Amino acid sequence: MATRDSHGYKGNAPTQSYRGFDRKYKPLRAKINVDYLVVAGGGSGGDGTAAGGGGAGGVRSTMGATGGGCSVEPVKLTEGMSFTVTVGAGGVAGTYSDNTAGASGSNSVFSTITSTGGGGGSGYYNTHGSTGGSGGGGGYRGGDIAAGYGLAGTSCQGYAGGNGHNAATSGRTSGGGGGGAGAVGANSGGLDLPGDGGIGAIVTIISTSEASSASVGEVDSGNVYFGGGGGASGGSNCQGSDFAQGGKGGGGEGQFPDDGSGSVNNAENATANTGGGGGASLGLGSAASGNGGSGVVILRYPAIHDLSIGAGLTSTTIAYSGGFKKTIFTAGTGTVGI
Numbered sequence: 001m002a003t004r005d006s007h008g009y010k011g012n013a014p015t016q017s018y019r020g021f022d023r024k025y026k027p028l029r030a031k032i033n034v035d036y037l038v039v040a041g042g043g044s045g046g047d048g049t050a051a052g053g054g055g056a057g058g059v060r061s062t063m064g065a066t067g068g069g070c071s072v073e074p075v076k077l078t079e080g081m082s083f084t085v086t087v088g089a090g091g092v093a094g095t096y097s098d099n100t101a102g103a104s105g106s107n108s109v110f111s112t113i114t115s116t117g118g119g120g121g122s123g124y125y126n127t128h129g130s131t132g133g134s135g136g137g138g139g140y141r142g143g144d145i146a147a148g149y150g151l152a153g154t155s156c157q158g159y160a161g162g163n164g165h166n167a168a169t170s171g172r173t174s175g176g177g178g179g180g181a182g183a184v185g186a187n188s189g190g191l192d193l194p195g196d197g198g199i200g201a202i203v204t205i206i207s208t209s210e211a212s213s214a215s216v217g218e219v220d221s222g223n224v225y226f227g228g229g230g231g232a233s234g235g236s237n238c239q240g241s242d243f244a245q246g247g248k249g250g251g252g253e254g255q256f257p258d259d260g261s262g263s264v265n266n267a268e269n270a271t272a273n274t275g276g277g278g279g280a281s282l283g284l285g286s287a288a289s290g291n292g293g294s295g296v297v298i299l300r301y302p303a304i305h306d307l308s309i310g311a312g313l314t315s316t317t318i319a320y321s322g323g324f325k326k327t328i329f330t331a332g333t334g335t336v337g338i
Contacts (some may be wrong), residue, residue: 032299055151057276141330161177
């Protein structure tokens with residue numbers, strides 16, 4: 001029971017004690033629906049004759065297609081909370097060695113959502129690439145051993161790489177294309193016909209004009225693609241018309257001679273901030289395979305909210321009249337508050 005001098009009173013004692021009451025006001029915090037695109041870094045292509053293309057980074061998106069053809073739900077964030085954002089780097093090709101599998105890309109993260117880095121492509125002669133968000137393409141396995149199989153993708157993120165080919169009787173071989181977020185990499189067409197990279201996924205969280213302005217994704221025919229697989233390489237007799245295309249969504253072309261003279265073009269790096277896979281090295285000259293493309297994270301949230309973005313992240317925020325903001329993260333890792 002309160003006394004005369006309790007709680008600062010000098011007159012009659014209050015009739016009720018407030019000692020057991022919570023002295024802090026704790027309002028309920030709003031739940032915020034956030035749409036997202038989380039694209040991991042792509043894998044690099046394999047090095048060597050008939051090597052496999054790099055697999056694309058995993059793609060998870062709540063608007064348009066997501067990798068592997070799945071449906072993904074928005075994330076609910078609580079107002080005032082903090083979360084992690086990481087933009088995965090692409091796999092880096094090593095020095096040309098004529099028999100090296102490609103390097104995997106790095107994961108990208110938004111809060112509880114993780115997209116897996118793309119798998120590296122298989123190299124020449126009994127090397128194996130990697131599984132990943134999308135899998136690396138298969139390469140030549142050597143001698144009379146069966147053709148190399150493409151590596152697997154991750155469910156709801158991307159597809160497998162294509163299979164390599166072994167024409168033991170003619171000695172002319174070719175690799176399989178890296179898997180894409182929208183389709184499997186193409187199998188080798190036989191002889192010196194390397195497989196194209198799998199196509200990426202079309203997403204609608206960002207418009208074509210916004211994608212072009214921010215230099216993210218690949219814009220083609222009114223659509224924005226992410227996560228194209230890298231093209232494979234063929235054998236040493238491969239002609240300029242036989243090169244393998246990278247998949248839409250930033251995938252790099254495989255290395256090929258531009259004529260029959262032995263003059264070569266280098267394998268292409270995948271495009272930055274697409275999650276594309278790098279092209280494979282043919283094995284002529286001394287050029288390495290193509291690097292994988294870095295990933296990207298895009299968030300779409302109600303315009304009444306602002307993000308507090310940590311110093312380790314590179315980002316751009318777009319505000320528009322539809323009642324939403326979009327923040328595009330193109331590099332780094334750090335903490336974000338809302």
